[in-house]
Amino acid sequence: MPVTRRDFIRGGVAAFTVSFTAPSFLSDIARAQGARTRSLVVVYLGGGNDALNTVVPYQDQFYYSRRPTIAVPAGQVLQIGTDTSGRALGLHPRLTGLQGIFNEGRLAIIQRTGYQNSSRSHFQGFDIWGTANPLNTTSTGWLARYLETVPRDALSGWATTREVPRALLSKEISVPGIPDARTYVFASPNGVAEALNERAAAQRIASHVAVDRPHLAFVNGTATGAFETLDRVASVASYAGTVVYPNNGFAIALRTVAGSISRGTGTRVYWVQTSGFDTHATQGVQGGGAYGGLMGTFGDGIAAFYNDLRNQGLLSETLILQFSEFGRRISENGSGGTDHGAAAVMMAIGGAVRGGIYGTAPSLNPDLSNPTLENNGGDVRYETDFRSVYARVLDNWLGAASMAILGGDFRAGAPPIV
Amino acid sequence: MARSETGVEHLLRRAGFGASQDDLKAFENTSTSGVLDYLLDYGRQADDVDSKIGDPAYASITAVGGFSPNLNIEHARQRWLFRMLHTRRPLEEKMALFWHNHFATAYTKIASIAGGAQATRMMALKAGELPGPQGQIELFRSMALGSFRDLLIAVAQDPAMLFWLDGRLNTRQRPQENFGREIMELFTFGIGHYNEFDVYAASRVFTGWNLRLVNRGNDANSYNEFVFNPNQHDTGEKTFSFPIYRNGSATIPARAAADGMQDGIDFITALATHPNTGRRLARKMWDFFVSEVVEPDEGTINDAASAYLLNGTSIASLVHYMLRSRQFQNPGNWRTRFSWPVEYVVRAVKEVGWSGFSVDSLRTPLTTMGQTLFEPPDVNGWELGTGWFTTGGMLARMNFAATLAGNQRLNLVRAIGGAGSSPASVLDVFLDRLSPAPFDSSARSELLGYLEAGGAWTGSETQLRTKAAGLARLIVGSGEYQIV
Numbered sequence: 001m002p003v004t005r006r007d008f009i010r011g012g013v014a015a016f017t018v019s020f021t022a023p024s025f026l027s028d029i030a031r032a033q034g035a036r037t038r039s040l041v042v043v044y045l046g047g048g049n050d051a052l053n054t055v056v057p058y059q060d061q062f063y064y065s066r067r068p069t070i071a072v073p074a075g076q077v078l079q080i081g082t083d084t085s086g087r088a089l090g091l092h093p094r095l096t097g098l099q100g101i102f103n104e105g106r107l108a109i110i111q112r113t114g115y116q117n118s119s120r121s122h123f124q125g126f127d128i129w130g131t132a133n134p135l136n137t138t139s140t141g142w143l144a145r146y147l148e149t150v151p152r153d154a155l156s157g158w159a160t161t162r163e164v165p166r167a168l169l170s171k172e173i174s175v176p177g178i179p180d181a182r183t184y185v186f187a188s189p190n191g192v193a194e195a196l197n198e199r200a201a202a203q204r205i206a207s208h209v210a211v212d213r214p215h216l217a218f219v220n221g222t223a224t225g226a227f228e229t230l231d232r233v234a235s236v237a238s239y240a241g242t243v244v245y246p247n248n249g250f251a252i253a254l255r256t257v258a259g260s261i262s263r264g265t266g267t268r269v270y271w272v273q274t275s276g277f278d279t280h281a282t283q284g285v286q287g288g289g290a291y292g293g294l295m296g297t298f299g300d301g302i303a304a305f306y307n308d309l310r311n312q313g314l315l316s317e318t319l320i321l322q323f324s325e326f327g328r329r330i331s332e333n334g335s336g337g338t339d340h341g342a343a344a345v346m347m348a349i350g351g352a353v354r355g356g357i358y359g360t361a362p363s364l365n366p367d368l369s370n371p372t373l374e375n376n377g378g379d380v381r382y383e384t385d386f387r388s389v390y391a392r393v394l395d396n397w398l399g400a401a402s403m404a405i406l407g408g409d410f411r412a413g414a415p416p417i418v
Numbered sequence: 419m420a421r422s423e424t425g426v427e428h429l430l431r432r433a434g435f436g437a438s439q440d441d442l443k444a445f446e447n448t449s450t451s452g453v454l455d456y457l458l459d460y461g462r463q464a465d466d467v468d469s470k471i472g473d474p475a476y477a478s479i480t481a482v483g484g485f486s487p488n489l490n491i492e493h494a495r496q497r498w499l500f501r502m503l504h505t506r507r508p509l510e511e512k513m514a515l516f517w518h519n520h521f522a523t524a525y526t527k528i529a530s531i532a533g534g535a536q537a538t539r540m541m542a543l544k545a546g547e548l549p550g551p552q553g554q555i556e557l558f559r560s561m562a563l564g565s566f567r568d569l570l571i572a573v574a575q576d577p578a579m580l581f582w583l584d585g586r587l588n589t590r591q592r593p594q595e596n597f598g599r600e601i602m603e604l605f606t607f608g609i610g611h612y613n614e615f616d617v618y619a620a621s622r623v624f625t626g627w628n629l630r631l632v633n634r635g636n637d638a639n640s641y642n643e644f645v646f647n648p649n650q651h652d653t654g655e656k657t658f659s660f661p662i663y664r665n666g667s668a669t670i671p672a673r674a675a676a677d678g679m680q681d682g683i684d685f686i687t688a689l690a691t692h693p694n695t696g697r698r699l700a701r702k703m704w705d706f707f708v709s710e711v712v713e714p715d716e717g718t719i720n721d722a723a724s725a726y727l728l729n730g731t732s733i734a735s736l737v738h739y740m741l742r743s744r745q746f747q748n749p750g751n752w753r754t755r756f757s758w759p760v761e762y763v764v765r766a767v768k769e770v771g772w773s774g775f776s777v778d779s780l781r782t783p784l785t786t787m788g789q790t791l792f793e794p795p796d797v798n799g800w801e802l803g804t805g806w807f808t809t810g811g812m813l814a815r816m817n818f819a820a821t822l823a824g825n826q827r828l829n830l831v832r833a834i835g836g837a838g839s840s841p842a843s844v845l846d847v848f849l850d851r852l853s854p855a856p857f858d859s860s861a862r863s864e865l866l867g868y869l870e871a872g873g874a875w876t877g878s879e880t881q882l883r884t885k886a887a888g889l890a891r892l893i894v895g896s897g898e899y900q901i902v
Binding site: 046047121123124174177178185193198200205214215220223226229278331339340 | 816867
């Protein structure tokens, strides 16, 4: 049976409640210092993104023969040149914003990322990418382990989702889930003065640590976390940005993140996601349809965020790292879609990114001797261990020690993206 | 007097959605085992809850331009919440919720293909109210405690599922793996019991399990129904890494196309009777009914799974086992579940009150808390237990408590009646009406302190109106209230 998030917490809840409460003076110190911190914005494409239609090997004849209806026509791709193996690549036509960032040298594309024996399960795959441990997905999240090494602050991490993802699960710290700063307020049935009485009482009730009922202490810990973050998040609620963001959940979450960066809340790790990438059926033809919509949501949201930060001179403090739990099968299925596959594509974007194409594209020739494929030529084999990308980000961007956080040395072969 | 922690209330929280004052009165002279029988044998209770919609004695619904719960998803959500609130068969709704999470199917994907009216019909149509097969949630109600094998077959042929996991497009030329994978990974025995070749073979098993549209064109009359399409069935043999038949054979034989549906029946029977399917369901039921904090022992899970198998993949056997178990009755395991958002809001409304309250006003709070009915986040269902509790999720609960308390302010003041003379007597009224897990003495002092925050207690009408709503929001929004 897959170990669920609940099992993880069940085991960890006692340890968690002993140390979860962030002393508020630490956040005061952080703010008083007024120092801007580098931030990492992790972008998750939920459902298993079809890497081959994101970064298209448009001169590979097998790309077209194995995807007779869903292939992106060569004439439509946004050219980004060739990789080190000489394979010509193009971005999906809806990624115009990303092409611009690529041309500025601030988009790194890392092809064929993954790990040995890639899981084809969404949930196991997601937990493997989240824990950075393919052999034991019950451990804490890799981003949480990083946050455990920095000064405690209730807002050091920020998930813009209702659920806090595996990557941010810790036994020591509680990362808040705040989808939209505008609704992150404490409501009251009474007037302003009485609302303050209610808030004070609620905060005090939640602060009692029920040592004999750790699960209650856990729930109260989330209430305490809310009270500790309310006021700082409120400072973000009115943020409008310097550009017009698209009107969808992904872009609104990115705008919230931009607001937090702009207002200097001190958050180090953000989590943003957009889903719908489990394209088993009718994913669209000629670069359009459902997958075109997904690419538009992704690309337009990132472009707005990038431009907003650039306008404020904040790009150099921000790194965006995109991933998905797996790529999809090479051949389309009978429903005009693609089933679960293996290696995926990652992207890194930011003012300090060394842009370019890292890694090599697969040959899509289904010949069994083709070393770039696996599963009888059905799926793309990974070339770059995703943990080496994590290691690079930890060591070179966040200034952390990747070996301790990842539980091993994955620095070798890491693409030098930052 | 504070409401006490009784076996009956524990049972009603776990096998139902908590108890209103009227519910408690009705069970006043019934033993715990009598209440358990009442809940389990729900077929004996009248299924008349829908007839109460519109009756001012119950919560109201909001439907501009007429109530159409078979064609409008917001109306379907309201009907389901109304049922949870006022049904005489709480376990039936509880099990429907369990299966909704287990076979997690989301409306939006279906609506994006088939349109909102058709998608609502597939999720929620009550048989007979419009032509066509009953909706998925009605399927769960009708088969909630029956044979799991039969339920799996019905789910594999359910139009909503055939849209959700793309089975409607699964044809022999190029099979479609979505349903074939998830029926093993999520619906039955789980990861570790199959490999990628099994996924391919399972997809081929279900080729031709498709849909047909009847009475095309008019939403009130047209509908999708399951059809086995022999021309699209892969007739070749399919071999698995686990036994399909009792004689140990792991191969479904090649069959004539016309008989091809038997492939799927054989495969589902094998999955339903696999030992780990029973164990996995038992484990889920343990979490759902008994405890999310205390681990079950291996023997409990195995015994429950044996009862399931011995009685022909009987879901009722699992549920009975859990609800009658020593561990369920042990007060040490009470208050060791984290309430789901829908459980929380329904129980809160039952306890706080519903005069002039529309269940439609639960819509936005539930979404903010992370549980929109008919819209689980993915096929794995919701992140249960601690997964509900992020800062944002908890804030949403505190804010819902505030909204509900403000909405029911007069009701709450009325409940205080002549007990408004002191903070302690007011608190007693509230702790009798509401059902948080016991507050320790320091939390209790904070609640009393709140009643006098901003001014000494006078018991004036103004003070009562303010503090009644404030106190209710504090209790219903407390951590103690979230654990059930």
